[in-house]
Amino acid sequence: MQKVGLFWFNHDLRMDDNAALLRAAAEVDKLICLYCVDSTSAGPGWQQPAKLSTRRREFLFESLEDLDSQLSRYGQKLIVRTQSPLEAIAQLITVHNVSHLYSSNHVGSHEKRIWSTLSKRYSMLQFTQSHTHTLFDPSQLPFSIEQLPESFSKFRRLVEKMDLDAVIAPPLNAPVNLPPPALVADMAWQPVWQEQFPSNPNAQSPALFKGGASAGEEHLRGYFAKDLASSYKQTRNGLDGMDYSTKFSPWLANGTLSPRRIVQQLKEYEARAGANDSTYWIFFELLWREYFQWYGHRHQKRLYGFSGITDSAPNTSFYPERFKKWCAGNTPYPIINACMKQLNVTGYLSNRGRQLVASCFVHELGLDWRHGAGYMERQLVDYDVASNWGNWQYLAGVGADPRGHRRFDLQKQAQIYDPKNQFVQRWAGEQTLLPLDSVDAADWPI
Numbered sequence: 001m002q003k004v005g006l007f008w009f010n011h012d013l014r015m016d017d018n019a020a021l022l023r024a025a026a027e028v029d030k031l032i033c034l035y036c037v038d039s040t041s042a043g044p045g046w047q048q049p050a051k052l053s054t055r056r057r058e059f060l061f062e063s064l065e066d067l068d069s070q071l072s073r074y075g076q077k078l079i080v081r082t083q084s085p086l087e088a089i090a091q092l093i094t095v096h097n098v099s100h101l102y103s104s105n106h107v108g109s110h111e112k113r114i115w116s117t118l119s120k121r122y123s124m125l126q127f128t129q130s131h132t133h134t135l136f137d138p139s140q141l142p143f144s145i146e147q148l149p150e151s152f153s154k155f156r157r158l159v160e161k162m163d164l165d166a167v168i169a170p171p172l173n174a175p176v177n178l179p180p181p182a183l184v185a186d187m188a189w190q191p192v193w194q195e196q197f198p199s200n201p202n203a204q205s206p207a208l209f210k211g212g213a214s215a216g217e218e219h220l221r222g223y224f225a226k227d228l229a230s231s232y233k234q235t236r237n238g239l240d241g242m243d244y245s246t247k248f249s250p251w252l253a254n255g256t257l258s259p260r261r262i263v264q265q266l267k268e269y270e271a272r273a274g275a276n277d278s279t280y281w282i283f284f285e286l287l288w289r290e291y292f293q294w295y296g297h298r299h300q301k302r303l304y305g306f307s308g309i310t311d312s313a314p315n316t317s318f319y320p321e322r323f324k325k326w327c328a329g330n331t332p333y334p335i336i337n338a339c340m341k342q343l344n345v346t347g348y349l350s351n352r353g354r355q356l357v358a359s360c361f362v363h364e365l366g367l368d369w370r371h372g373a374g375y376m377e378r379q380l381v382d383y384d385v386a387s388n389w390g391n392w393q394y395l396a397g398v399g400a401d402p403r404g405h406r407r408f409d410l411q412k413q414a415q416i417y418d419p420k421n422q423f424v425q426r427w428a429g430e431q432t433l434l435p436l437d438s439v440d441a442a443d444w445p446i
């Protein structure tokens with residue numbers, strides 16, 4: 001009897017360093033490679049392409065196209081279904097007698113729920129998941145996930161006590177071969193996608209990032225071919241431009257780039273150009289990412305809760321007018337307006353910019369942080385569930401910040417990071433200064 005495998009691609013849109021895909025290559029006779037665009041009204045909003053910014057949607061589309069083209073070199077093809085994964089996988093299991101199911105283990109609670117439902121419903125099948133989104137496997141961490149330290153500093157100290165060269169496994173190469181497809185014909189998804197979601201001809205500027213593992217690998221090689229890494233620590237708080245930080249995040253987020261491949265390239269760079277504080281700091285930031293991943297695995301639904309991982313709700317609410325002004329970059333704060341306009345046009349915002357707009361959202365505008373996190377989720381090309389919601393919680397004082405409160409002085413920050421006002425001018429941050437709340441005299445009691 002033939003073994004038929006189904007690989008559910010999700011946030012691991014690559015052939016490189018994909019342990020579950022290698023298992024599939026070794027174990028089954030035929031393979032279905034599936035990606036689901038959950039555009040059903042019953043599906044969660046954040047998975048529906050129509051709800052995503054054009055930048056984020058285009059980046060995803062390019063990533064899927066690139067994956068499809070890589071698979072075609074193996075005689076394989078990517079099946080893209082506009083259905084919930086639960087529905088699509090259930091149908092394919094029945095129609096094609098699937099015996100083995102594979103995917104990467106992801107922190108998202110939606111993905112976890114689907115996998116758990118499938119493994120209960122089809123307990124006679126073989127289920128395989130691997131951690132491809134992180135540097136470590138949970139078994140390598142010096143604590144259980146339930147005992148994840150409550151602060152990043154404690155996490156880092158424990159992790160750095162390990163022999164990291166030995167613990168962070170070298171990235172796995174792409175499979176040599178893949179089994180042939182079990183499903184020969186399926187609808188061509190690209191024309192449907194392009195018809196439903198035409199690219200934006202009025203985009204104010206070309207995309208900063210091209211989606212797909214090929215573009216991600218090229219960016220990685222290009223970054224380390226220059227000497228930017230040697231001064232990263234001094235430049236990383238920049239607000240505008242491609243070179244002040246690594247810009248690995250878009251490809252890391254949808255798994256077109258492996259974090260272990262980055263660490264391997266970083267080590268090679270250090271061997272060639274010398275290690276210093278800056279090269280270490282790139283690793284340090286990747287540890288932040290790592291921390292938020294395990295934080296998400298540990299806290300699951302609490303990642304999205306108003307009180308976060310604490311027991312007290314913030315003293316904030318929802319004011320539609322303020323929210324709208326923040327999203328559009330029409331607040332009384334020029335630096336915030338510039339950041340929000342940059343985000344809306346490019347789908348990317350610097351780390352410093354994200355900290356400022358989140359601090360403003362919570363502390364100046366008194367808004368419920370979850371709406372800010374939700375807005376970034378739709379806009380960011382590098383949206384990553386754990387990094388986004390974990391950082392927002394941190395800034396809102398309901399997360400992993402031991403200080404419990406982080407409010408940025410926006411004027412002071414602008415003086416430090418935009419001393420010549422160039423960033424604000426470039427993004428027209430002063431053009432649309434509006435008061436926080438409009439007051440309609442008719443609303444006042446006589």
Ligand SMILES: Cc1cc2nc3c(=O)[nH]c(=O)nc-3n(C[C@H](O)[C@H](O)[C@H](O)COP(=O)(O)OP(=O)(O)OC[C@H]3O[C@@H](n4cnc5c(N)ncnc54)[C@H](O)[C@@H]3O)c2cc1C
Nearest residue numbers: 245246247248249285286289351354382383384387388391
């Ligand atoms: C409110 C807020 C929301 C955020 N949302 C996201 C998100 O959705 N996706 C995302 O990838 N990052 C998010 N970040 C973290 C950080 O801003 C971005 O990872 C970083 O700006 C990406 O640019 P870069 O690749 O050039 O980063 P670099 O400065 O070059 O850092 C290298 C890598 O380290 C990781 N990293 C750096 N800083 C952080 C951090 N604070 N938390 C987690 N990982 C980090 C990223 O993977 C990044 O690619 C958020 C931060 C804040 C304050």
